[in-house]
Amino acid sequence: MYLKNNMKAFLKTTFFSMVPITRLPAGSASILKYHSIGESTSPLSVPPHLFAKQMQYLADCNIPVMSLSDLVARLRERKDCGGAVVITFDDGYRDNYSAALPLLQKHGFPATLFMITDLVGATENGHAYLSAGELRAMADSGVFEIGSHTQSHPRLDRLSPEGARTEVQGSKAVLEDLLGREVRFMAYPWGAYAAETPAIVERCGLDAAVGVDEGTVSTDSPLYTLPRNSIQHSTSMTQFRGNVSTAIDSYIKVRGCVLRR
Numbered sequence: 088m089y090l091k092n093n094m095k096a097f098l099k100t101t102f103f104s105m106v107p108i109t110r111l112p113a114g115s116a117s118i119l120k121y122h123s124i125g126e127s128t129s130p131l132s133v134p135p136h137l138f139a140k141q142m143q144y145l146a147d148c149n150i151p152v153m154s155l156s157d158l159v160a161r162l163r164e165r166k167d168c169g170g171a172v173v174i175t176f177d178d179g180y181r182d183n184y185s186a187a188l189p190l191l192q193k194h195g196f197p198a199t200l201f202m203i204t205d206l207v208g209a210t211e212n213g214h215a216y217l218s219a220g221e222l223r224a225m226a227d228s229g230v231f232e233i234g235s236h237t238q239s240h241p242r243l244d245r246l247s248p249e250g251a252r253t254e255v256q257g258s259k260a261v262l263e264d265l266l267g268r269e270v271r272f273m274a275y276p277w278g279a280y281a282a283e284t285p286a287i288v289e290r291c292g293l294d295a296a297v298g299v300d301e302g303t304v305s306t307d308s309p310l311y312t313l314p315r316n317s318i319q320h321s322t323s324m325t326q327f328r329g330n331v332s333t334a335i336d337s338y339i340k341v342r343g344c345v346l347r348r
C-alpha cells in the first residue's frame with residue numbers, strides 16, 4: 088500500500104508538470120477536499136500561505152467558485168456545471184474558522200464544511216475542533232454551508248444499515264438543532280460506504296453526498312457519491328493547477344493504465 092501510494096504521488100507530480108493545464112469545460116466541475124488550514128506538519132494540514140496562494144490562483148484565473156448547493160441544483164436540473172470549482176473542508180478543524188474563513192471572505196468564495204458532530208468543541212490528538220458558536224458564526228457569515236460528516240467518523244461500510252442510519256441522521260439532527268437551518272449534504276468518513284449507504288443517506292433527507300474518489304463532476308455524476316480532489320500538505324501549485332483543470336481526468340486515465348499492469 089505504501090509503495091502504491093508513493094507511486095501514485097510520483098505519477099501525479101510528473102504528469103501534472105508535463106501536460107498542458109486547460110480550464111475545465113462548462114460541462115464539468117472539480118470539488119476540492121481540504122482538512123486543516125494550519126502550520127502543522129500533518130499530511131492533511133495545508134499551510135495558510137499556500138491556501139492563500141491557491142485561492143489567489145482561482146481569483147487570478149477567473150475560475151468560478153460555486154457553492155455545493157448551486158452545483159447540486161445544476162446537477163438536479165441537468166444543467167452544465169460551469170467549469171467551476173467547489174471548496175469543501177472535512178472534519179471541522181477550528182483553523183477553518185480562524186484561517187480559512189477570512190481568506191474565503193476576502194475573495195467572496197463560498198465553501199462547505201463537513202462536521203463530525205461528536206467533536207464539536209473538542210480537542211483530540213492535539214487538534215482543536217470548532218465550537219458550537221464558531222460553527223454558527225461560519226454558517227451566519229454566508230460563506231459556509233455546514234454539512235454532516237457523521238457523529239463519530241466511522242467507516243459506514245463496516246456498520247449495519249441501522250448503524251449507518253443512526254450516524255447520518257443523528258449528526259444531521261444535531262447540526263440542524265445547533266444552526267437552526269437545514270443540513271443538506273454529507274461527506275463519507277474515509278470516503279467509505281457500502282452498496283446500500285447512498286440510499287440510506289437519501290432516505291435521511293440529504294440532497295447529495297461526497298466521497299474521496301478523484302475526478303471531475305459532470306451531469307452524469309451520481310448525486311450520492313460525488314468525486315472530490317484532495318488538497319493536502321504536500322500538494323504543490325503544479326498539482327493544485329492540475330486538480331482544477333482537465334489534467335485531473337487525464338491523470339486518472341493514465342494512472343488506471345499504469346497501475347493495472
Ligand SMILES: [Zn+2]
Pocket residue numbers: 177178236240276277
Ligand atoms: Zn473525515
